[in-house]
Amino acid sequence: MPAASFDACVDAALEQLGTPDGALLPLLHAIQAAYGHVPADTVPLIADRLNLSRAEVHGVLSYYHHFRKSPAGKVVVQLCRAEACQSVGADALAEHAKARLGCDFHETTADGSVTLEPVYCLGQCACGPSMMVGERVHALVTPEKFDALLARARSDA
Template identity: 65%
Template sequence: MSSHHPASAADGLRLQSVVDAHASLPGALLPMLHAIQDEFGHVPDQAVPVIARSLNLSRAEVHGVITFYHHFRSHAPGRHVVQVCRAEACQAVGAVALEAHAKKCLGIDFHETTADGAVTLEAVYCLGNCAVGPSLRIDDDIVGRVTPARFDEIIAELRAEVTA
């Protein structure tokens, strides 16, 4: 998965290929947006007119769907995406405090990326790890029983990967 904007001709071809592969599906917009984000790490601004043309929608309609669903990012994420579970089971065992700690520790809010580009922080509603909350998803890995101290260790590990 590439995390840059599709600015090159090759990226434009990749984008068009993803759009074409999904254009004939019933309700094609959401599957198309998921596929684009899977391919590029986000739904770049350059994709909006391509999608709109393909599905005979206005750019505003496409943009509206992208911004309505918090899952879709319009900018490349940090090197790591950290999601804090906000479902009730996790909240009952400390997720509210963990969320506040995460925002303070990283100096960002949900849907933002740290200045060093290391971490994008997002909220998620249930990771299916309810018995061992509070839980995080770090990229594709789910971690349970995350305390503020464990959060600090995880972030230190993620940042160390860059300098190693």
């Protein structure tokens, strides 16, 4: 991605936000919405526009796992890691998912098809374990259901 495109994206987002005060998080959201992740080349631009150090921008990027440093896979799978789901098998489901995908949380499968992310409550606490595949929430997810949902998502992608 050429640096000029990043310049235009950062400047357009800042123009919409109106003020650089408190703009770091909204700006990072805008960049991720535009590119699917926050490219490393945008960090110096963001620091310059918001009068922050690069370390400050990196610090925020590292703190919030929501922001991706590389593009996500074609399918994003989010497993609920919150307490209610943990009490009904989310830990075992997470281990199954990692083994099946061959990657950990915040990682993408070697073929680039699936990104695995943790999420903390999807509002389906009474029927966990819960997960999202793309934009759809699924409840009462067993390892077998996980495999079926994954196979369908990969074939649809």
